[in-house]
Amino acid sequence: MIPYIIKSNSRSKSLRISVHVDGSVVVTKPKRISNLQARFLVARRESWIKEKIDELSKKPKKLLAHYSVQDYKENRQKAYEIVWNKVLHYNKFYKYDVGTIYIRNQKTRWGSCSGKKNLNFNYKIVFLPEELQDYIIVHELCHLKEMNHSSRFWANVALQIPDYKDRRKIIKLY
Ligand SMILES: [Zn+2]
Structure with a gap:
């Protein structure tokens, strides 16, 4: 039990x-x-x-810091596919204007959103459990509407990820 x-x-x-x-x-x-x-x-x-x-x-500890350039080369394409599929999936709901999607090799962040509506994602997203991948995608998508972390932003995230608070806590450990 x-x-x-x-x-x-x-x-x-x-x-x-x-x-x-x-x-x-x-x-x-x-x-x-x-x-x-x-x-x-x-x-x-x-x-x-x-x-x-x-x-x-x-789960691995401090995932963001662990990987090499070789890991990036090997996983970039896979990351791109995962990200694209998930952006398409969640954007059927949100219906935002999405610019270009970039996969980057970043040390300290999972994703970001630019003023030109481009979305950037860390290729290491491939090493995360799917629940966390979904959270990252929805988080960045919602920045296309709100470029901040206001309560309106989180309410929008919650429409697709109701338990985003739990997932956010877990992702901080990676
Ligand atoms: Zn954010």
Whole structure:
């Protein structure tokens, strides 16, 4: 049995399980679902939770600093494909004007957005779990509308990544 805490949230529409970087598990449930029902649903997803905890414990430390020029050459094209597919996918929802997409070899950032509506992404995105890739793509896409980190910006991110706060916390560890 994995220990977890259950929170009730009147705004939540369905049961949500979040696994945090430190291995803690939080289950958020709508008021209409009882604790007993929640425990039943969590039990059914136990193997998924274990996988998540495993995945998080294996993540490399300080990923951004680790790689060489050779890694860049080998992974640039793959990064480009991942980024393109995800930009196309999420922009079906946002429908923003996207300029050129660049893949760069950067030390300290995952992505950036220019005033000319160009989007830059770090090729090391290929080494991240998909949930974090999605978060980075949506984050930069949303900068096409808001060039800041205002509450309006985050509300826009949340439309596609409702648990962006968790993902943001995890990405800081890489
Ligand atoms: Zn940003």
